[in-house]
Amino acid sequence: MVDNSQKPPQQQIVEVYQNIVSAKHPDLAAAWPIISGFNTKIGSFQGWLIVVLKHTGNTTFTTSSGLGELNSGLVGVAAIEKSNKRTVRDRLTSHFGLKPSDAIFIVPPNGDIGEELETVLQQHEFVMGLVPMKIFLSHKGADKPLVREFKQTLALLGFDPWLDEDAMQAGAELERSLLKGFNDSCAAVFFVTPNYKDENYLASEVDYALQEKRKKGDKFAIITLVLDKNGSEAVVPQLLHRYVWKEPSNHLQALREVIKALPVQTGSVYWKQ
Template sequence: MANSNEIVKHLSAFRHSRDAAVHADGDDLEHHLIEFVREVKRNPLCQRILSALPAYDANVWWNQQSDPESPHGNQLTALMFPASPDDKLVVLWDLVSSMGSGSSDLLDFQGFGQVMGAYNRSEAAAKAISLVIRPFAEAMTDRMREQAGMASPNLRELAGVPLAAIPGENESRIFLSHRSADKALVQPFFEVLRELGHQPWLDAHDMPAGTTLHRGITEGIDASCAVVFFVTKNFEDERWLGREVDQAVHRKIEVVDKFAIITLVFDGGEVPRPLRDYVWVNVTSEADAIRAIVRALPIELGPPRWRARVYKKKER
């Protein structure tokens, strides 16, 4: 058995590539899936699991599923996996490794999607992730948890984070909305949130010269799990703030629990009408303001994780 540091490295590498593949969309799934397959093939923990599986002919299984003489012809409505968890894992790995081979001679995710009745690239990616990639990732995560558990409880915890608890890479920022005149007020909050392990978004840091202002703001909010509005007496004087308020409200309606609108009201500030439907906090100290932000976020401190109230609600 490798030492703890090596196991942590292998678990972290697997999780990183796994999460990227599971959360990918039609435009970038192929890239992340190729990287995921490469990681599984070179990861000693993954190979220990896969090499211990009994022999099972995945090709025969697939041919039975896609038999043109079956009632559905070449198009499937469901996959009938083997009853044995080991055999199912063999089949899933065969499909995942084929989709992530980068070879035009093997079944890719678009070809799989077409077999499942999804001809649009985005829909094909969703089918592949839902029916094959995520089940394979979950099965491997469970078995890696067992492998890590042989070493220590801490490593078992590292391997056992539910996939549903992991935000996508493009949805865990914290957008800090403010008037330019309040830059000095906001900068300390940016620093504190970053020290706490979050990824705050601040225009001075995240919008390089030449960025189109409207596009930069839209992309920043869309990549965030929260917008923090710093409402001072200066807040209503800048027209771009109105766009940020509108974009935040739209995002909240779109993703509901995975997005928070957090309004901090400083002396002399008046809450804009569109934000009055959401809770705001009258700031009496920076410590209270930071506490209010952290409590309202849909993600936890440390590595990006949805709070249990967010992802477990979806499971019910």
């Protein structure tokens, strides 16, 4: 809660944030983004407080500047609501050229910053390498040209797809590399075609996906695409029957199904910098 005490808002926010980080990640708190040093820009919009914290890693020298009352053109909405705060955050992030190690707190008139603290914490956990965000692409070797196209498109949209030929170095132990790939992922996409047989390492990939789902819950998605090839029938592995699978009529529809099912999302559309 940001109140009207003598401490400036940014100090109140960072002190509360530091307590949360110290409790959850005590060994990393000293080097955590913004906790280890920041510069501040503060503005307002229709009673909402906008606090922009740029990470510096230097606690001995800080700067603070006022932004005044922001206009709707900059904020991107006529009025801030819970449903559009992500749009506001994306617009301000782009405008101020912020990095993932920085932070924006959009503080409502009542001063409640609980939701903002959680948002920034998740962002910084990703920066610190604590949150798996890759997308594991499971497929049979014969389908690799098709899967490469999905990988390139997902990467262009800002996601981080995991494909064995890129992620595994020569000489790497296959089973261990696969396991690490799943540990680093927030989703597994199974491209089931007539080539996809439940044998060798494909069975292991299904097992690993199920393990990650049990461990990560709604932070991990299992996405199965059944793709027709020349009229031949594709069979979904038995272990994946408990999860809904999609049978898209074309590759564009398949891509949409993947994006809708992911537990992560792309940002709002805005001008390139």
